[in-house]
Amino acid sequence: MSLNERQPSWLSRLFRRALVGIYKGAGWHAHGVVPEQRKFVLIAAPHTSNWDFVYFLGLTNDLGIKPHFMAKTSLFRWPFTNFMLDMGGVAVDRSSNRNYVQQMIDEFRRRDEFMLTIAPEGTRGTVKAWKTGFYHIAMGAGVPLVVGMMDYGSKTGGLGPAIWPTGDYKADMAKVAEIYAKVKPKYPTKGMTEIFARDDA
Incomplete structure (x- = not known):
């Protein structure tokens, strides 16, 4: 365990076990390195x-990994503070003069291990283009992008290869799109239609 990590509470462990039980009961299994x-x-x-x-x-x-995710600071108020931290939440101060991209770059520099999960679509609905904040974070922190996949067709999922951002967003996203082309989401009609996106973080 990383020196930066905390021991989760019994309630958080119980909640996580319940979700893992649902996952296993549905017949999913993981692959990838x-x-x-x-x-x-x-x-x-x-x-x-x-x-x-x-x-x-x-x-x-x-x-065997514990990814993290960003959430607004208001979600970390009592009585949810410990639960959010236990689940991997990282508070982002939207009122700060520093934008969230820089806050996450700083977080990467501060931690020994940090696997930051970001959904570039930003919504469960149909999107025309991805937000690009995830790419700017990877570039600024000097870390690779790793494709997380969940294929509802085969009930398998896991991690794709690490893709080091080059600064050429379109070329790098072409590699990402090639991997996702083989993945079936739960609702295919809402799946991503275009990732070469609006540059608005």
Whole structure:
């Protein structure tokens, strides 16, 4: 366990076990190899259902990793503070002069291990283009992008290869799109239609 990590409470452990139980009961299983470098931006897509979270948590549990996610600071207020931290939440101060991209770059520099999960679509609905904040974070922190996959057709999922951002967003996303082309989301009609996106973080 990383020196930066905390021991989760019994309630958080119970909640996680319940979600993992749902994942296993649904017949999912994981594949893929976790990158040796445990600092990367984990792309979570396509994101078309709330079930994605449950199965994604089960997949990462099978792979033996604990990814983190961003959430606004108001969600970390008592009595949810410890629960949010235990589940991997990282508070983002939207009122700060520093934007969230810089806050996450700083977080990567502060931690020994940090696997930051980001859903570039930003919504479970149909999107025309991804937000690009995840890419700017990876570039600024000097860490790779790792594709997280959940294929509802085969009930398998896991991690794709690490892709080091080059600064050429379109070329790098072409590699990502090639991997996701083989993945079936829960609701295919809401799946990503275009990732070469609006540059609005």
